Amino acid sequence: MSVTAAKGFAAAGIAAGIKENGNPDLALVVNNGPRRAAAGVFTSNRVKAAPVQWSEQVLRSGQVSAVVLNSGGANACTGPKGFQDTHATAEKVAEVLGRGAIEVAVCSTGLIGVLLPMDKLLPGIDTAAAQLSEHGGEKAAIAIKTTDTVHKTSVVTGEGWTVGGMAKGAGMLAPGLATMLVVLTTDADVDSETLDRALRGATKVTFDRVDSDGCMSTNDTVLLLASGSSGITPGEEEFADAVRAVCADLGRQLIGDAEGASKDIKVEVVNAATEEDAVEVGRSIARNNLLKCAIHGEDPNWGRVLSAIGTTSAAFEPDRLNVAINGVWVCKNGSVGEDREEVDMRYREVHVVADLAAGTETATIWTNDLTAEYVHENSAYSS
Amino acid sequence: MSVTAAKGFAAAGIAAGIKENGNPDLALVVNNGPRRAAAGVFTSNRVKAAPVQWSEQVLRSGQVSAVVLNSGGANACTGPKGFQDTHATAEKVAEVLGRGAIEVAVCSTGLIGVLLPMDKLLPGIDTAAAQLSEHGGEKAAIAIKTTDTVHKTSVVTGEGWTVGGMAKGAGMLAPGLATMLVVLTTDADVDSETLDRALRGATKVTFDRVDSDGCMSTNDTVLLLASGSSGITPGEEEFADAVRAVCADLGRQLIGDAEGASKDIKVEVVNAATEEDAVEVGRSIARNNLLKCAIHGEDPNWGRVLSAIGTTSAAFEPDRLNVAINGVWVCKNGSVGEDREEVDMRYREVHVVADLAAGTETATIWTNDLTAEYVHENSAYSS
Incomplete structure (x- = not known):
């Protein structure tokens, strides 16, 4: 169910060839509206990967049309070329979907200090867009795995509205050099300010308190997108509770799958x-x-x-x-x-x-x- | 050479039966003067073992006649009884040597939360006192080992005066739950204020910057004792350099013997x-x-x-x-x-x-x- 549990979203997960072993490595999540409200929380590491620098700008408007995520490379510490690559990735998604690039968030995870193979990533976006589906949530969740042994998804349902999401990694938002990436979606009809309060309140007591190994990633990103397609605006507290419940569930799953852990x-x-x-x-x-x-x-x-x-x-x-x-x-x-x-x-x-x-x-x-x-x-x- | 490299000191190291495996576990270092000046630096952990609480009081006077050290038990988190045991240990040393208990520093290392076997420790003090020798430095250094694979000593010689010492453990002063204990001695004729400045200046850039695993012990102690028996008062900078050199050497030895390390x-x-x-x-x-x-x-x-x-x-x-x-x-x-x-x-x-x-x-x-x-x-x- 994952990011497509809520109405108004489509997703896809494919193998673009970024990972040398041929595993899925590219995910696309698209908000088909009517709303395109969004909020985001990012790593507090001062060494921020190019996609984090880009997506922080995107989130400033409170509007996100699509999120493109890749595993197989963090695009961190890659200099101006790395930022150009992130920008080109957003432009490509925007072109394929007919949206503005400034509404396309980008997330990357994998090794630091290596440029992404853009000759594989960009064509992969065409492939992913062609496979976008209202049932694509699981495939998207699988495509963002790195050292994860299982993909992680969670869904909470309200009265006629839903919050769902996917996560990868092990660590806290700030930690887990095995970057944590989380995309949450909802069809509740809420604005970006409400999303922002709910997301910050939730991450503070969930992902922020998941600390597998004390190491802070350059790429950690948590996004919450609202399509408004249920037409229902829940009470703010009720909505915040649902977001927190999904975050807590995903956080617990991250700890349960942490690298090498037995307890x-x-x-x-x-x-x-x-x-x-x-x-x-x-x-x-x-x-x-x-x-x-x-x-x-x-x-x-x-x-x-x-x-x-x-x-x-x-x-x-x-x-x-x-x-x-x-x-x-x-x-x-x-x-x-x-x-x-x-x-x-x-x-x-x-x-x-x-x-x-x-x-x-x-x-x-x-x-x-x-x-x-x-x-x-x-x-x-x-x- | 260790703590008996400098003139005016005697030391001993024996097996008192505190360690179940029969290895040496009790060391005694005695300053025979004419001076009995001393300085000490202790763990910054707020959970301090009984011997640290005691020795901090001892050092307030700037006078130390003897140091008794045991391995095989940290006497930390042992409540009022643990403090009584440390006090009784100092009293016993004072009685055997004919000094005041308030001039006897106590150091312990080993497991936290276990009371020391006083029925073995107190008779061990008699045995150790009987074996005090101006050549006892090596034996003392051996008796304070816990998981150390080798004992650590260092000596620096000035013009007619010497600074020497022994160390056990791995960690920084603050860290290394494998408690770091260090006793340094000198026959330079310097007062406790000079010792204090030299010791603080040295630990700040040596033991404080040795950080094997980021964990801070409840027992870390570094002591510097001066007998004055050389009759020579070196320049303060020259003396401080010697103290820092011995600390740096011992700190490097601690890192070289850290638990399980390969680099x-x-x-x-x-x-x-x-x-x-x-x-x-x-x-x-x-x-x-x-x-x-x-x-x-x-x-x-x-x-x-x-x-x-x-x-x-x-x-x-x-x-x-x-x-x-x-x-x-x-x-x-x-x-x-x-x-x-x-x-x-x-x-x-x-x-x-x-x-x-x-x-x-x-x-x-x-x-x-x-x-x-x-x-x-x-x-x-x-x-």
Whole structure:
């Protein structure tokens, strides 16, 4: 269903020959209206790929007619030629579809520092356009995969309207050098300002809190397009809830498919003085390589949780900290708590709770364990 | 030579039975004067082990008569009982040596959240005291090892005076959950204020810039003790240079013995607007798991260097960044530079230069690659 679950959209996914192995590598998503409202959120990395620089300009108008996405090359750190290539890609889509290039967003993912094979990409756009279909969502989702083992889609349905989408990658919006690309579509009749509020609110508590390996991509992009074809304008809160639900579902799928991971780790920080404190502490725990190794070894090593908390500027007293792993409070008041032998870590999902005992705020960060397979995949995934 | 290279010091290293495998685990370093001046630098982790809390108090007077160090247990996150145990350890050393407990610094390293076996540690102090020797430096250095494969010592000699020392662990002062403990001694006749300035100046550019895995210990401690027994007071700059040289040598040895590492990586940031910028960028590069994996795979993946730079707040323009790996400028002006095939990465030491083209300041951070062995060692090193 993916990006074509909502009415008013067509999509396609094809193999243009950008990937040397012949796998699908080019996706096209087209908004057939009547509305063409859109919002976007991009990587906060200051080294931005050419497609991000381009698409940020496109989104300024709040109007997107089409999104073209390629895997097999990030078009990042490619200089002026890389930007020209992105521009040419948008122009080509605009020409084929009879739209304006400034309404065509471009997303790329793959290796950094390599120019795209435009002799393959541009003809691929003709092929993709010829295959555009209201049932093309799955094929589009498949064509944006890189190291993903499965394609990721999600749909939430309201009263007569729908939000759906596709995602690839593993990482947070800011992280995941395995770039995260997400395209969401809706047939709800909402304007670009409403889309923008809903999307920013959703990404802040979903993709922003998915932190597989602490590395921030040059290409991360999340787009939300509205066709308005349902003719229904939901209440803003209801709509925002649906967008957040789709983002949360896709974010969880990204963590579940992270490179080399054997555990999905939910880091929940509770009783923080502020939400910012909760996020800072959650991220510090989620990025601690030693803890990630311990969890890989099914070792409930709460000392590594405490030492990660200790590096933050959050409000807490060391001797009031509590930590639970999979429901067992192995650390109480900053010291030894319940018997660590009670902790059952056999399953893929691991739940770490850090209680700061400093307030009432909370935040949840998702991450993965650190494995030999991660090292293998990322030392072999040559640039 | 280690801590007994300088005159006026005696040391011992014995197996007290704290480690279950019977390896040496208790070290004693005694300053026989005439001076007993000292300075110390401790972890910036807010979750501080009991021995750190104690030793910070000891150092306030600028006087240290003895240092007792144990491996086999960090005595961190052990509550009031843990602090009592550290206090009892200092009292025991004081009693055996006939000094005041408040002049006895205590250092511990090993697992977090486990109480020390005081029934073994306290009798061990008697044994160690009986073996104190002006030639005991090597044995002391051996007794503080945990996952270290070799013991680390260094000596620099001035005109009639000496600075020597020992280190264990891998990490920066702040990092390396494999706690870093360092004891330096000198027979130079210098006061505690001079020692403090020399030590802080040295750690800031040496141990503080050794960042094996970005994890900050609860126990990191660096002590510098002066006996004054040479009767010589060197010029302050000359003395500070010697302290910095010993710290740099020990820091390099720590990186060379980091857990599971196959590459030692020198990250040199040049042409930064400020030294703070250079350090921030260097640390960001040094902590990038994806880059560390790539270097493990001997892949000169400069895109990962750029994306790490892009996450910082340092002054730079993305299209003016340059990156060299082992002397080859693989990235020029933020884009593809010299042929990456020219980069020879066969050797253990790898040199990454990041040119920010934004000023004249520089900083060097040392780190390691990320390997399957690191994962193995830290998922098996059970808490």
